[in-house]
Amino acid sequence: MSRTAAPVDEAPQSTAFGRRRWTGYLLLLPGALWLTIFFIVPMGTLVSTSLYDPDGTLETGYQVTWAFSNYVDALQTYWPEFWRSLIYAGLATLFALLIGYPMAYAIAFKAGRWKNLLLILVIAPFFTSFLIRTLSWKLILADQGAVVDFLKAVHILGPDGRLLATSVAVVLGLTYNFLPFMVLPLYASLEKIDHRMIEAASDLYASPFQGFRRVTWPLSMPGVVAGTLLTFIPAAGDYINVELLGTPQQTMIGNRIQGLFGAGDYPFAAALSVTLMVMILAMVIVYIRRTGTEELL
Amino acid sequence: MSAALVRVGRWITEHLIMFLCIVGLIYTILPIAVVVVMSFDDTGDIVYQFNGFTFENWRHPCSPYGMCDAVVTSLQVGILATLGATILGTLMAFALVRHRFRGRSTSNVGIFLPMASPEIVLGSSLLAFFVAGGFASYLGFTTILIAHVMFCISFVVVTVRARLAGLDSSLEQAAMDLYANEWQTFWRVTFPLVFPGILAAALLAFSLSFDDFIITNLNAGQTQTFPMYVWGVARRDIPPQINVIGTAMFLISVLIVLVATLGGRRRGVRAG
Amino acid sequence: MFTAVDHLDLTVPAGSFFALLGPSGCGKTTTLRMVAGLEKPTEGEVYLGERQITSLRPFKRPVNTVFQNYALFPHLSIEENVAFGPKRQRRKQVDAEVDRMLDLVELTGYGKRRPAQLSGGQQQRVALARALINHPQVLLLDEPLGALDLKLRRQMQIELKRIQLEVGITFVHVTHDQEEAMTMADTVAVMNSGVVEQLGDPAELYENPATTFVANFLGQSNLIAGSMVDTADGMHSVDVHGTKLRVPTGRAHVDRGDVWVGVRPEKVFVESTGVDAGSNSNVLPGGVVSDVSFTGVSTQYLVRMPWGQELTVFEQNTGARETFRVDEVVDLRWRAEHTFCLDAAQDARAGVEDDLSELP
Numbered sequence: 001m002s003r004t005a006a007p008v009d010e011a012p013q014s015t016a017f018g019r020r021r022w023t024g025y026l027l028l029l030p031g032a033l034w035l036t037i038f039f040i041v042p043m044g045t046l047v048s049t050s051l052y053d054p055d056g057t058l059e060t061g062y063q064v065t066w067a068f069s070n071y072v073d074a075l076q077t078y079w080p081e082f083w084r085s086l087i088y089a090g091l092a093t094l095f096a097l098l099i100g101y102p103m104a105y106a107i108a109f110k111a112g113r114w115k116n117l118l119l120i121l122v123i124a125p126f127f128t129s130f131l132i133r134t135l136s137w138k139l140i141l142a143d144q145g146a147v148v149d150f151l152k153a154v155h156i157l158g159p160d161g162r163l164l165a166t167s168v169a170v171v172l173g174l175t176y177n178f179l180p181f182m183v184l185p186l187y188a189s190l191e192k193i194d195h196r197m198i199e200a201a202s203d204l205y206a207s208p209f210q211g212f213r214r215v216t217w218p219l220s221m222p223g224v225v226a227g228t229l230l231t232f233i234p235a236a237g238d239y240i241n242v243e244l245l246g247t248p249q250q251t252m253i254g255n256r257i258q259g260l261f262g263a264g265d266y267p268f269a270a271a272l273s274v275t276l277m278v279m280i281l282a283m284v285i286v287y288i289r290r291t292g293t294e295e296l297l
Numbered sequence: 298m299s300a301a302l303v304r305v306g307r308w309i310t311e312h313l314i315m316f317l318c319i320v321g322l323i324y325t326i327l328p329i330a331v332v333v334v335m336s337f338d339d340t341g342d343i344v345y346q347f348n349g350f351t352f353e354n355w356r357h358p359c360s361p362y363g364m365c366d367a368v369v370t371s372l373q374v375g376i377l378a379t380l381g382a383t384i385l386g387t388l389m390a391f392a393l394v395r396h397r398f399r400g401r402s403t404s405n406v407g408i409f410l411p412m413a414s415p416e417i418v419l420g421s422s423l424l425a426f427f428v429a430g431g432f433a434s435y436l437g438f439t440t441i442l443i444a445h446v447m448f449c450i451s452f453v454v455v456t457v458r459a460r461l462a463g464l465d466s467s468l469e470q471a472a473m474d475l476y477a478n479e480w481q482t483f484w485r486v487t488f489p490l491v492f493p494g495i496l497a498a499a500l501l502a503f504s505l506s507f508d509d510f511i512i513t514n515l516n517a518g519q520t521q522t523f524p525m526y527v528w529g530v531a532r533r534d535i536p537p538q539i540n541v542i543g544t545a546m547f548l549i550s551v552l553i554v555l556v557a558t559l560g561g562r563r564r565g566v567r568a569g
Numbered sequence: 570m571f572t573a574v575d576h577l578d579l580t581v582p583a584g585s586f587f588a589l590l591g592p593s594g595c596g597k598t599t600t601l602r603m604v605a606g607l608e609k610p611t612e613g614e615v616y617l618g619e620r621q622i623t624s625l626r627p628f629k630r631p632v633n634t635v636f637q638n639y640a641l642f643p644h645l646s647i648e649e650n651v652a653f654g655p656k657r658q659r660r661k662q663v664d665a666e667v668d669r670m671l672d673l674v675e676l677t678g679y680g681k682r683r684p685a686q687l688s689g690g691q692q693q694r695v696a697l698a699r700a701l702i703n704h705p706q707v708l709l710l711d712e713p714l715g716a717l718d719l720k721l722r723r724q725m726q727i728e729l730k731r732i733q734l735e736v737g738i739t740f741v742h743v744t745h746d747q748e749e750a751m752t753m754a755d756t757v758a759v760m761n762s763g764v765v766e767q768l769g770d771p772a773e774l775y776e777n778p779a780t781t782f783v784a785n786f787l788g789q790s791n792l793i794a795g796s797m798v799d800t801a802d803g804m805h806s807v808d809v810h811g812t813k814l815r816v817p818t819g820r821a822h823v824d825r826g827d828v829w830v831g832v833r834p835e836k837v838f839v840e841s842t843g844v845d846a847g848s849n850s851n852v853l854p855g856g857v858v859s860d861v862s863f864t865g866v867s868t869q870y871l872v873r874m875p876w877g878q879e880l881t882v883f884e885q886n887t888g889a890r891e892t893f894r895v896d897e898v899v900d901l902r903w904r905a906e907h908t909f910c911l912d913a914a915q916d917a918r919a920g921v922e923d924d925l926s927e928l929p
Contacts, residue, residue, distance in 0.1 A: 237415025
């Protein structure tokens with residue numbers, strides 16, 4: 001026998017635990033603390049370092065003078081590297097999208113039984129050191145190698161042409177390094193699309209191309225946004241591909257920052273770093289606003 | 298010959314997308330194949346090219362000076378960083394999915410930011426932090442470890458959160474209905490079901506840590522991890538044993554993936 | 570803020586098969602979960618017999634639930650699923666009981682399999698076994714048959730009823746399917762928007778509905794506007810558009826003013842004009858047949874009355890009575906004792922299940 005008598009609110013997501021408010025904070029605390037101390041605070045330190053007197057050194061110590069002149073000098077001296085970094089990163093992102101989208105599309109829609117195998121192939125690069133893989137490109141694109149010979153044979157390269165030590169190699173390397181970061185979010189997005197919507201489009205007289213343009217592409221936008229961000233942002237700060245596959249003519253801002261830190265020129269290096277970060281943040285915010293996808297995670 | 302080409306051409310246009318996909322996959326796999334092949338290279342010259350086939354590199358993998366020490370250092374950092382990041386990140390993921398509190402969207406941004414920052418900026422800020430704190434002469438294993446835990450946490454949170462959010466809450470309600478208190482419900486129902494996500498996060502953290510260069514290079518002081526070692530020799534003689542390590546990494550990873558896939562499949566098809 | 574359950578006062582008889590029936594959103598699942606301990610009442614108490622269990626956590630209540638999506642633990646085998654409750658209660662010799670339970674739900678030999686390998690119907694039986702093995706005082710079922718196809722559902726309805734009789738436990742079964750509730754339950758509570766509209770055995774609810782909602786939600790009803798005139802000899806007289814209809818006083822839920830006069834379509838006969846009312850019948854003259862549908866078992870007529878309303882009639886195709894055609898002028902006749910009477914203040918469309926009733 002049971003009796004109930006009650007007016008009741010619709011309990012929002014009633015899990016039987018989670019009633020103690022502080023459990024949530026407690027769980028969050030260790031990780032949040034770590035990130036605050038070793039991410040947020042260092043960002044602040046970076047900014048303050050960038051405002052140091054540029055004549056200080058590790059030995060004599062630094063003084064925080066509000067030396068915004070560091071920024072001015074940095075930008076004046078190194079704007080070619082900034083510009084080049086953005087261009088290279090942009091190109092790499094574009095190529096990654098052009099190569100990665102068909103890959104993701106094929107795996108999501110046309111792979112059938114091979115889907116898991118193909119996905120593993122896509123993330124296989126993660127299985128081995130990326131420095132070593134980039135070194136492999138040195139061999140593949142070598143002057144005496146098969147690729148260069150082939151390109152010379154079909155007259156894409158002149159008889160003195162080379163791939164290594166050119167911006168082509170650098171962009172190629174950048175595209176390669178970050179391709180999985182483009183493919184995986186794209187795949188995740190495409191996989192969620194219901195096939196029947198594409199079928200409905202063709203039932204409603206859309207050609208395959210129109211079906212793609214009006215149904216598939218818009219629906220894959222979250223993946224496109226995530227993929228392009230995850231490719232562009234790290235690519236802009238990279239310096240490894242330049243060092244291994246390029247020459248000082250292709251220097252990117254990452255090279256400069258690393259070099260300046262190595263030389264002990266902390267204020268300048270910090271200024272460059274902060275500028276890069278701000279540039280990227282600004283572009284990301286504009287980009288996200290324009291594509292209207294706030295839900296990235 | 299031309300008839301075959303015509304047929305290939307037609308296949309390509311009909312299956313254009315699949316063709317592009319295969320091209321992309323070749324682009325992806327080619328360097329790995331080179332790494333594997335080069336691990337058997339009988340290198341004599343300075344120029345980076347294949348000379349002859351030999352097993353010598355595999356028989357004496359640690360002959361290059363300092364390389365195996367660097368590998369060991371990377372492994373040590375990797376294991377400790379994975380432990381730290383997985384624990385901290387898993388706790389955060391539970392907090393974010395299961396509990397309500399103010400400032401949730403700020404936390405989300407805070408977790409997303411490290412993933413969205415270029416490594417050079419992350420590394421620079423940590424270096425500036427350590428130097429400003431007076432630890433300039435203490436750069437080494439500990440600072441590397443701190444950095445690795447830092448940038449791995451976000452990835453762990455995202456991975457575990459995805460798994461946790463997909464968990465059906467009615468399962469835990471059913472457990473409580475069947476006389477399991479909160480503790481028992483967590484250990485017998487929630488944790489086993491989230492575990493694959495935690496494991497995936499740990500593997501991800503380990504591979505991110507082992508392979509990290511830019512951040513590590515800035516904060517390592519005199520300590521050398523394996524990527525730093527590779528960087529050091531990249532401008533000079535490149536010992537082929539590097540590719541031995543690279544191939545070994547690849548094989549071990551493939552093995553882990555195979556075991557994981559087969560294990561999962563076997564559990565599903567246990568017939569009665 | 571949404572009130573899911575509002576002023577509910579419900580007593581479930583021990584050992585019975587009790588159904589909570591109502592459309593989605595009426596609060597029946599919330600009520601069930603309050604008994605299970607998965608929801609907390611804002612106000613009020615829950616009693617199990619004489620014992621107050623309102624503040625008890627679910628794992629402290631001698632009550633078990635069969636969930637709508639079964640909620641079988643995917644990482645455990647069927648045996649482990651069924652043994653889960655007893656193991657948490659530290660009972661010994663669980664294996665023999667598990668086997669006995671699997672026999673009860675006719676899943677002998679499936680013990681080592683995983684839930685993912687079972688069909689929907691089989692999973693449902695595992696969920697049942699998992700709950701029953703704990704010998705709860707009350708078994709709560711949250712629309713357990715919703716995901717099954719028709720044939721399987723009918724089978725399981727009989728199964729559940731059989732098991733309940735065999736085991737003797739109180740079953741509280743939540744459903745939106747009125748046929749299901751009426752076939753299985755000893756007592757039915759019809760819920761709507763957080764309140765119980767009527768409680769009783771299925772026959773009582775069907776033949777003598779107390780509100781328009783119940784009249785429309787269980788089967789179909791003809792509801793005709795009228796006003797109470799007088800009472801004599803245990804019968805009310807109601808004026809319906811000029812005709813006097815009689816309603817037994819025991820079947821009128823209001824005794825003055827404007828009313829709905831109700832009669833079920835299957836109780837009505839279509840007659841040629843000029844039929845004699847007799848002392849026991851109500852007759853509504855002057856209807857015109859507007860639609861005739863042959864459904865095999867019965868013929869369904871729609872008859873348009875002089876005041877514009879279309880009344881529904883179901884006549885069983887016994888072969889003994891004549892059939893009528895569209896546009897024929899007819900009278901409608903039924904026995905007075907089948908009439909019921911409801912408050913006109915209630916919405917005549919309440920409980921009608923079609924999409925059009927949702928339109929503003």
